[in-house]
Amino acid sequence: SQQGEEDPQALSIQEGENATMNCSYKTSINNLQWYRQNSGRGLVHLILIRSNEREKHSGRLRVTLDTSKKSSSLLITASRAADTASYFCAPGCGVIFGPGTSLSVIP
Amino acid sequence: DGGITQSPKYLFRKEGQNVTLSCEQNLNHDAMYWYRQDPGQGLRLIYYSQIVNDFQKGDIAEGYSVSREKKESFPLTVTSAQKNPTAFYLCATPDWYTGELFFGEGSRLTVL
Numbered sequence: 001s002q003q004g005e006e007d008p009q010a011l012s013i014q015e016g017e018n019a020t021m022n023c024s025y026k027t028s029i030n031n032l033q034w035y036r037q038n039s040g041r042g043l044v045h046l047i048l049i050r051s052n053e054r055e056k057h058s059g060r061l062r063v064t065l066d067t068s069k070k071s072s073s074l075l076i077t078a079s080r081a082a083d084t085a086s087y088f089c090a091p092g093c094g095v096i097f098g099p100g101t102s103l104s105v106i107p
Numbered sequence: 108d109g110g111i112t113q114s115p116k117y118l119f120r121k122e123g124q125n126v127t128l129s130c131e132q133n134l135n136h137d138a139m140y141w142y143r144q145d146p147g148q149g150l151r152l153i154y155y156s157q158i159v160n161d162f163q164k165g166d167i168a169e170g171y172s173v174s175r176e177k178k179e180s181f182p183l184t185v186t187s188a189q190k191n192p193t194a195f196y197l198c199a200t201p202d203w204y205t206g207e208l209f210f211g212e213g214s215r216l217t218v219l
Binding site: 003031033035040041042090 | 113140142147148149150152155195197199201205206207208209210211212213215
């Protein structure tokens with residue numbers, strides 16, 4: 001299992017704007033998962049993307065995966081104050097987590 | 108509803124005392140994990156169990172102990188040997204097929 005490295009570490013945007021966060025990893029994977037954590041809560045699974053997929057959508061979420069660059073991105077469109085949370089990527093088996101991206105959406 | 112439950116949500120401990128955090132799941136998953144999270148940090152793996160009656164140390168096992176006598180239960184004991192136990196503790200269990208981790212709501216331990 002390996003740790004993903006999220007970037008940026010912190011992101012602050014206005015409500016309605018799009019938020020993009022990135023994840024890099026080191027070794028080949030079969031899939032990659034994104035999680036959200038609201039303050040003081042457990043992590044919640046957002047989306048899984050497999051290595052043979054380049055892009056995946058779920059509501060306002062769009063995830064891309066570039067296996068040649070060993071990177072993934074999570075785009076949240078038309079952000080809301082309720083999207084304020086930390087976001088974590090989990091490459092491969094997904095049991096190790098980096099520091100995440102802390103997203104603040106300002107009303 | 109299927110899920111994973113942690114208790115208590117908040118716990119205060121005096122120095123020198125052992126405390127046990129509960130983690131129960133009714134998802135019929137084989138594996139269970141314990142993580143520690145410090146403010147502004149990622150999750151660090153304390154212990155994990157792939158099957159009943161078996162468990163392995165994670166990256167930061169010192170000062171902690173676990174048991175796995177039942178498939179649905181994986182309690183974590185924070186012992187007095189843990190030098191800095193104040194933290195947020197999370198329990199999780201993976202779906203074997205997708206790898207998706209299901210997390211509990213966490214237990215916040217404060218040492219007074």
